[in-house]
Amino acid sequence: AQKVTQAQTEISVVEKEDVTLDCVYETRDTTYYLFWYKQPPSGELVFLIRRNSFDEQNEISGRYSWNFQKSTSSFNFTITASQVVDSAVYFCALSLNDYKLSFGAGTTVTVRA
Amino acid sequence: SAVISQKPSRDICQRGTSLTIQCQVDSQVTMMFWYRQQPGQSLTLIATANQGSEATYESGFVIDKFPISRPNLTFSTLTVSNMSPEDSSIYLCSGARPGQPRVEAFFGQGTRLTVV
Numbered sequence A: 001a002q003k004v005t006q007a008q009t010e011i012s013v014v015e016k017e018d019v020t021l022d023c024v025y026e027t028r029d030t031t032y033y034l035f036w037y038k039q040p041p042s043g044e045l046v047f048l049i050r051r052n053s054f055d056e057q058n059e060i061s062g063r064y065s066w067n068f069q070k071s072t073s074s075f076n077f078t079i080t081a082s083q084v085v086d087s088a089v090y091f092c093a094l095s096l097n098d099y100k101l102s103f104g105a106g107t108t109v110t111v112r113a
Numbered sequence B: 001s002a003v004i005s006q007k008p009s010r011d012i013c014q015r016g017t018s019l020t021i022q023c024q025v026d027s028q029v030t031m032m033f034w035y036r037q038q039p040g041q042s043l044t045l046i047a048t049a050n051q052g053s054e055a056t057y058e059s060g061f062v063i064d065k066f067p068i069s070r071p072n073l074t075f076s077t078l079t080v081s082n083m084s085p086e087d088s089s090i091y092l093c094s095g096a097r098p099g100q101p102r103v104e105a106f107f108g109q110g111t112r113l114t115v116v
Helices: none
Strands: A003-005 A010-014 A019-021 A024-026 A033-039 A046-052 A059-061 A064-069 A074-079 A088-095 A101-103 A107-112 B004-007 B010-013 B019-025 B031-037 B043-049 B068-072 B075-080 B089-097 B103-107 B111-115
Touching: A003 A088, A003 A101, A010 A019, A019 A107, A024 A074, A033 A074, A046 A059, A046 A064, A046 A074, A046 B103, A074 A088, A101 B043, B004 B089, B019 B031, B019 B089, B031 B075, B043 B068, B043 B075, B075 B089
Parallel strands: A010 A107, B010 B111
Antiparallel strands: A003 A024, A019 A074, A033 A046, A033 A088, A059 A064, A064 A074, A088 A101, A088 A107, B004 B019, B019 B075, B031 B043, B031 B089, B068 B075, B089 B103, B089 B111
């Protein structure tokens, strides 16, 4: 069975600070996909990124960056120079080829002005 | 990216009644899923909606409580039956398409259900 752990329940930062969200996963499969989603207070789930297990290349998209390390089964997410609009719950998730998602518990990020 | 529309966006229902949630996806999507997010919790997969056949339910979810239909490729409904306050949750529809390019698991805007 798959498992995703987000040990940080809540993170509070002041605007312009960087924030890193941790995600550790467990699976016995060699082919899997890792995701990050953002859930703002309105409730919709916004897709941020997908990484497959064969692609350990880190990625940067604007103020967002992701660090995938298979050696430590981690897929961490960093928001650089945080803004108030980044306040949301962030979920890390994993799926196999069946496309079913296993979610972590989520990390609530609060960015204070 | 796939477009997923879900309705209603929210509802307040009396206990003992049932609510049917609709999900419409665009033609890029071939797989459809239903998730539940209880207050302050993460998302849990309820079932995979199968076109023209019975849905495949995850452990802890049963057809009598959450009947699901998928009469065609792009439309599915989830009914929450005989509701109790414990059913108050956000219910989300998700779609994906296997193959290349892989169309990812995008979500509808969710249905926020409150049972009183």
